[in-house]
Amino acid sequence: MFDYQFLLEVLIGGLLSGVMYSLVAIGFVLIYKTSGVLNFAQGAMLLFAALTFVSLVERGAPFLAALAATLVIMVVLGIATERLVLRPLVNQPPVTLFMATLGLSYVIEGAAQLLWGTQVHGLDIGISDAPFEVAGVLISRFDLFAAAVAGSLVALFALFFRYTRTGLSFRAVADDQFAALAVGLRLPRVWAAVWIVAGIVALVGGLLWGARLGVQFSLSLVVLKALPVLVLGGFDSITGAIVGGLLVGAIEKLAEVYVGPLFGGGIEAWAAYVAALALLLIRPSGLFGQKLVERV
Amino acid sequence: MPTLISAKSNWFSSEALWIGLVIVAAYGIIPLAGTDYLLDAVLTPFLALSLAAVGLNVLTGYAGQVSLGSAAFLAVGAYAAYNLHLRFPALPLLIDLVLAGGVAAAIGIVFGLPSLRLRGFYLAVSTLAAQFFVQWALTKFSWFSNDNPSGVIDAPTLSIGGVAFTSPAERYVFTLTVVIVLTLLTLRLLRSQSGRNFIAVRDHEIAARVIGVPLLRTKLLAFAASSFLIGVAGVLWAFAYLRTVEPAGFNLDRSFQILFIIIIGGLASLRGSFIGAAFIVVFPLLLSRIGAALLGSVFDSGVLEMSQRIVIGGLIIVFLSAEPRGLIALWDRAWAAIRPANRSLLPS
Numbered sequence: 204m205f206d207y208q209f210l211l212e213v214l215i216g217g218l219l220s221g222v223m224y225s226l227v228a229i230g231f232v233l234i235y236k237t238s239g240v241l242n243f244a245q246g247a248m249l250l251f252a253a254l255t256f257v258s259l260v261e262r263g264a265p266f267l268a269a270l271a272a273t274l275v276i277m278v279v280l281g282i283a284t285e286r287l288v289l290r291p292l293v294n295q296p297p298v299t300l301f302m303a304t305l306g307l308s309y310v311i312e313g314a315a316q317l318l319w320g321t322q323v324h325g326l327d328i329g330i331s332d333a334p335f336e337v338a339g340v341l342i343s344r345f346d347l348f349a350a351a352v353a354g355s356l357v358a359l360f361a362l363f364f365r366y367t368r369t370g371l372s373f374r375a376v377a378d379d380q381f382a383a384l385a386v387g388l389r390l391p392r393v394w395a396a397v398w399i400v401a402g403i404v405a406l407v408g409g410l411l412w413g414a415r416l417g418v419q420f421s422l423s424l425v426v427l428k429a430l431p432v433l434v435l436g437g438f439d440s441i442t443g444a445i446v447g448g449l450l451v452g453a454i455e456k457l458a459e460v461y462v463g464p465l466f467g468g469g470i471e472a473w474a475a476y477v478a479a480l481a482l483l484l485i486r487p488s489g490l491f492g493q494k495l496v497e498r499v
Numbered sequence: 500m501p502t503l504i505s506a507k508s509n510w511f512s513s514e515a516l517w518i519g520l521v522i523v524a525a526y527g528i529i530p531l532a533g534t535d536y537l538l539d540a541v542l543t544p545f546l547a548l549s550l551a552a553v554g555l556n557v558l559t560g561y562a563g564q565v566s567l568g569s570a571a572f573l574a575v576g577a578y579a580a581y582n583l584h585l586r587f588p589a590l591p592l593l594i595d596l597v598l599a600g601g602v603a604a605a606i607g608i609v610f611g612l613p614s615l616r617l618r619g620f621y622l623a624v625s626t627l628a629a630q631f632f633v634q635w636a637l638t639k640f641s642w643f644s645n646d647n648p649s650g651v652i653d654a655p656t657l658s659i660g661g662v663a664f665t666s667p668a669e670r671y672v673f674t675l676t677v678v679i680v681l682t683l684l685t686l687r688l689l690r691s692q693s694g695r696n697f698i699a700v701r702d703h704e705i706a707a708r709v710i711g712v713p714l715l716r717t718k719l720l721a722f723a724a725s726s727f728l729i730g731v732a733g734v735l736w737a738f739a740y741l742r743t744v745e746p747a748g749f750n751l752d753r754s755f756q757i758l759f760i761i762i763i764g765g766l767a768s769l770r771g772s773f774i775g776a777a778f779i780v781v782f783p784l785l786l787s788r789i790g791a792a793l794l795g796s797v798f799d800s801g802v803l804e805m806s807q808r809i810v811i812g813g814l815i816i817v818f819l820s821a822e823p824r825g826l827i828a829l830w831d832r833a834w835a836a837i838r839p840a841n842r843s844l845l846p847s
Contacts, residue, residue, distance in 0.1 A: 241620045291820035298565050298619055302762055303819045305755065309812025317805040427631075427751070430624045438620065472635050476628035480613060483625065487616050 212340050213456050219346035221452020222353045223411060227429040228436065228444035229356065230404040235438045236377040237397045238289065240300045244308035246426025248402055251315040252277055253409030253418045257324040270406075277402030280311075285395035312423055324418040328410055349411045356407060357445060369396055377439070431475035435482055437492020446490060451475045525675055530668040539667040539740075545780045546674045547735040552760040552772035553685055554728030559758070560767035561689060562721035563701025564614050564622060568629035569729055570753035575603045575633060576730030577737035577744055578643050581652045585645055592659055596677070596734050603730020604723040606633075611722025615715060618704070630751055637746040651745045654738040670739040677735060681728060682769060688724060689769075697721055698767075729757075759811060763818055765825030774826045783807050 227245060234242040255276055259269035288303055334341040364370040375383040376393050384390055409418075412425055432451045436443025458474035482490070533542065555569050580599035583590060590598075610629040614622050637643050637650050644650045657664040657673055664673040688694055696717040699707035708714055737744040756779060764775020786807055790798035822828055 241623075288816055288820075295819070295823075298563075298623075299819055299823065301565070301620060301623065302758070303816050305758070306812040306815025306819070309755075309808045309815070311812075313805040313808030313812065317802065317809065321801055321805075427627065430627060434621060434624050466639065469635060469639060473628060473631040476625070476631060480625050480628055483613060483617055483621055487621065 208340065213460050214453055215340060215342060216346070217453040217456030218449050219343065219350055219452070220456070221432075221449040222346070222350040222445075223408075223415070223448075224425075224428050224432045224451055225445045225448025226349070226353045226356070226404070226408040226411065227425050228432040228448055229353075229360070229441060230401040230408065231429060231433055232436075232439060232441050232444045233360075233373075233404065234397055234401050235433075237373050238300075238376075238394050239297050239380075240289070240304060241297070241433075241438065242401065243301060243304040243426060244284075244311055245401065245405060245429070246423040247308035247311035247315070248277070248280070248405035249409040249412065249425060250418075250420065250423040251280070251311050251409075252402070252406040253326065253413035253422055254315045254319045254324070256406070256410065257326050257413065257418045258319040261324065273406055274403065277406055278399050281398035281400075281402045282395050284398050285391060289394055289398075290391060308423070308426075312420070316420065321420065324413075326410065326413040326418050328414045345415065349415075352407060352411060353445075356404070357441065360441065369393075373397060428475070431479035433489075434479040435489055437489030439493055440489075440491035443489055443491030451478070454478045522679070526672065530672055533668070533671075535667045538671045541780060541784070543667070543671050543674050543740045544736070545776050546671075546678045547732050547740055548757065548760060548780065549773045549776040550678045550681060550735065551729045551732035551757050552764065552776050553682055553769055554725045554732060555757050556761045556767065556769065556772050557685060557689070557697070557728065558721050558725035560761055560765075560771075561694065561701060562697035562718065562725075564611075564718065564721060565619070565758075566626040566725070567623050567751070567754050567758065568610065568626035568633075569757040570749040570751065571629045571633035572603045572607060572726045572729040573733030573736055573753065574637055574746060574749035575606050575726075576600060576733030577749075578637055578652065579603065579730065580734040580738065581654065582643065582645075584655050592655075592657060596731060599734050600727040600731040603733070604727040607722045607726025607730075608719050611719055611726075614718050614722065627751075630754055634746050634749060649745060651743060652737070654742045654744070657738055664739075674735050674739045677731065681731060685724070685728065686769060693717065693720055701767075759815060761825075762815055763825055765827035766823070768825065768827045770830075771825050771827035774830060778826060779811075782811075786810065 227249065230245045230248070231242055234240055234245075252273055256269050256273045259272055260266065264272065284307065288307055289300075292300055292303055334343050336342075364374055372383070372388050372393050373396070375386070375388060376390065380390065383393075408425075409422065412422055416422060428451070432444060432447040434447075435450055436445070436447025455471050455475050458478075459471045462474070463470045486492075529542065530538070551569060551573060554572075555566060558564050558566055576599045579602035580595045583595040583598055584592070587595075606629070610626060613625045617625055641647060641650065644652045657670060659673075664670050689697070696707070696712045699710070699712050700714065700717050700721075704714070707717075733749075741748070760775035760779050761772055762775075763778055764773070765771025783803070787798075787803050790803060790806065794802075818825055
């Protein structure tokens, strides 16, 4: 007979791990919305942030000092990216910018590991991974914590976009770059700010993912998990990133458990991509993405 | 990439003599004078990667469809040729080669279908699906590798009509011939109406549709031709170069490598594919020599790999912003400076 309890457990586990994907995807959406760049280097930034933090802690820095130092480094990285990568490529087609961020991801990954070494670091942020039981369903404490972090991050962003001047300028640039330029917004400054914010998101994501998987090179591969999330949710919607993350998490786990055995398992790697592709064929700009209007 | 100029057709005639000389050298001098190391570890992989880059350039450089799944088609070609050879021993190797390319083309068409609805990033992401799916399938189903548990295949001896190509020099000549023939065929394709359609779709898809370019046919042809070339390159990679391959060798990094070749070498330039491939093959060797000479033992393989990543990534950014037409544009400019008489013939 069909085990609904198990289904529920798989579903909840999937949804919670999906939150972790959303956390990565939000960084993408921020940059895409404001500068039209699909930032492939988001995963590398995540690795860089986590690796820097862990290495500082291992060298004896206190938790908060290491966090602050990493934050400063991510800010510098954001400014440097705008100055060295985005500014020379202004007005280039989006695909060119995408390939530039591919190059950027190589540079950041290389630099991170050249600086801090390639060994695997454990990262303990003080949250136990022990599951607890709610109505007979096991839920991971860590996943719940990650979900809470992601939730507060999104709430914070909502407030930031709504009530601060910088947030307002982000929205203006996302809405219409030329109009924003015309009313006197300084695009380079806004872009630098966005990359800084994305760097901070990468830091948060890096700490959570690092605590889960250990801080190592494969951390930068979460970017590949985030891409189907973006496709499902649409590249330019934070809501989409959240919903897409949840969907991908759920689809992956359910597919692995219920469809996987038919193929001999291991389909987690591409199930999300196939789901994303199927959706794209019906809705080419994702669930929440803006419809593309083309003018000739 | 609308900023890129279309392929000019007159370089061939102006440099025909030089190309003739290169071919004579490639066939007459290198196989005799080159060391086994040069032939086996540098030239053969260079040629195979060049062909793969030519294939990706047809799709990305000329037709403007970004693909991140090239390595998947290399793998499809290699494993298809292996299985054709294994299961139909009567077929000559050349037929296997062509059929393997055909299998890659068929799979390319399947994964190219989304391009009819998707553009830009969405398409790039969907080609990643090909990358992960193929790699998973080859590892998962041991049928593809004749029941080898880890999906490893050993390539059969290259032989055509009783002539075996076993020594490094012979395998190099085999690879060289296949690459030259296919590159010339690609050149023909790009200069035909279909080739012009590729460029029209790349430069402005809607405008192309308005003037009557058949989008469906053009895009699928680009995917098919590109996958065919990359598939054959995969056969060369597996049969002539490595001779023992596993699915993990065709991972995402390999796809990026081929993309980097055409960015560094020059998008929408066949010569650029070759220069880019030469650069990607030679650069790590040079870097390890220079690094070892300058830094001594500090420069171990880990440091080498990381500094290689940094330099390649940095070069991508530099080329995209400073010279989007890649090394080949630098080459042409240098050429024009040496021989001012040729200046008018070269793309500006």
